[in-house]
Amino acid sequence: MSDSSPSVSETNGETDTPPLPRVLLKPRRALPFFGRHPWVFAGAISRIEGKPQPGEEVLLQTERGEFIARGLFNPNSNIRVRLYSWDAEQPLNDELWIERLTQAVALREETGLLEDFETSGCRLVFSEADQLSGLTIDRYGSWFLVQFSSLALSQKQDLVIRFLKDRFPCKGIWLRTEKGMREAEGLEISDQLLFGETPPPHFFLEENGIRYGMNMVTGQKTGFYLDQRDNRLAAARYLKNHRVLEMHCYTGAFALNAIIHGQAQSVQAFDASQGAIEQATANAELNGVGNRIRFQSGKAYAVLEQFKEQGELFDSVILDPPKMARHRSGVKQALKGYFSLNRLALDVLKPGGILVTCSCSGLVTQQDFQQMLASVAQQTGRHIQVLEQRGQPADHPVSPSCPENHYLKCFICRVA
Structure with a gap:
């Protein structure tokens, strides 16, 4: 039988x-x-x-x-x-989620990202790379910003809150929602306070020895782009005595690193958001370099076209645009956008100048982005030398099993 x-x-x-x-x-x-x-x-x-x-x-x-x-x-x-x-004997129970969260925190501890706790920031959990697909947590001091991009993990919200409260001195936990996720996952959630106090309208973050005012509740993403931490410092090394042009400056972090760590002569920086320009200007004043950086409201393509018409040339150009491809069907159009942006940048870049060009579109691969730059070189007849190909910092690790989470590309180039 x-x-x-x-x-x-x-x-x-x-x-x-x-x-x-x-x-x-x-x-x-x-x-x-x-x-x-x-x-x-x-x-x-x-x-x-x-x-x-x-x-x-x-x-x-x-x-x-x-x-x-x-x-x-x-x-x-x-x-x-x-x-x-991938273990047939391992059910998806609370013990598993707690273990995964604990492992994620341990990584940030081991890499020193939980030191200077009250003034620092880091990504505490990064979705697929931390084996928690659909959950992202950013930490600023004792405030925690939680994002769910998975309906299933959003149902574990109480467990996540309990873990953070038990593990850290939490002042507040705030839920941030990402554009399109509610529709894509059937999520019925909105930005709201989950625990403690609402994050302050002005939190002062310190990164690379530079102070930034930022807003966790109303700012883009979770208020600050933590993922460019190392790239901003790396780019600054090439900018000594340069007149720098920066597009999509947001809170001014590339510009401030260029002046303070790179000893750039001056920076003209633009962003389409007037609120971002006001915050960036305040950050420059906060660090005592307001006289060397000029932040202005403007859209990247229009600004670059105008400088081209005026015959203006810069020693370096920094491009850090927002995500251009949210779906695979949009990759081709995104690459056209990156091509146009970088093509215009070269029109205002001096021979021998430095181009720092970035993409945060996860569906655009490193190879795609490099090929785009090759097309720009061909179209312009200018020789591009890639000095550094950079990506994400240690708190935004990459899972080789899920190449889509290797989203950040930062190429530092010399253009003859």
Whole structure:
């Protein structure tokens, strides 16, 4: 007589619990998931056995029923399953989430990013790279900014709050939502206070020995671009005595590093947001260099066109535009945008000048971006030498299994 009891791979890890719903893949679609890519798109799925509810744990299997991983299901998202464990015996329980959060914090401790706690900032949890796909947490002093890009992990909100309260001296935990995520994931959430006090309208962050005023509640993203920390300092090394032009300056961090650490002669910096210009101007005054940086409101393409018409030339140009591709269908258009922006930048850059050019579009690869620069060189007839290819700092680690989270590119170039 055959044994009809459910196998461990079909359960929550115990033989007396009901079998988990199963998500079976189409033929020849399993390889990326054996390779630990965490996103299972709807188009890769052949069928679903059982009736999993939004956020419920499921087993991912090949078309032959071979176990691949455990994940959380979302019928409202094109990412139908997010994977978190490739161990058939490891259920997705509270102990697992606490362990993952603990490991994420340990990394930031080991890299010194939790020192000078009250005035520093860092990314405490970075989604897929910390095996917590759909959860991002930024820390500024004793305030924590939580972002959910996964319906399933948003259901673990109370656990996340409890972990932060137990682990840190929290003054407040604030929920930030990202554009398009509510629609993409079926998330019914909005920016709000989750615990403690509302973050102050003016928090003073110190980075690379420079002080910045910023607003966690109303600022872009979570108020500051922590991911460019090391790149701003690296770029500054090439800017001594330069007249610098910066586009998309936001709170002025590249400009301030150029003056304070790079000993640049002067910086003209532009951003489309008047609020950002006011904050950047205040930050320059805060650091005593307001007389050497001029912040102005303006859109990058129009500003560069105007300088070109005027025959204005700069020793260096810094480009740090916002994300240009949110979906794969937008990558081609994004590369056209990067090409146009960098093409215009070279029109106002002196021979032998420095171009610092960035992309935060995760769907645009390092190779794509380099090829774009090659096209700019070909079109302009100018020789581009890439001096440094840079990316994300240690608190924004990259999972090689999920190349999409290697989103930040920063090329420091000399242009003959």
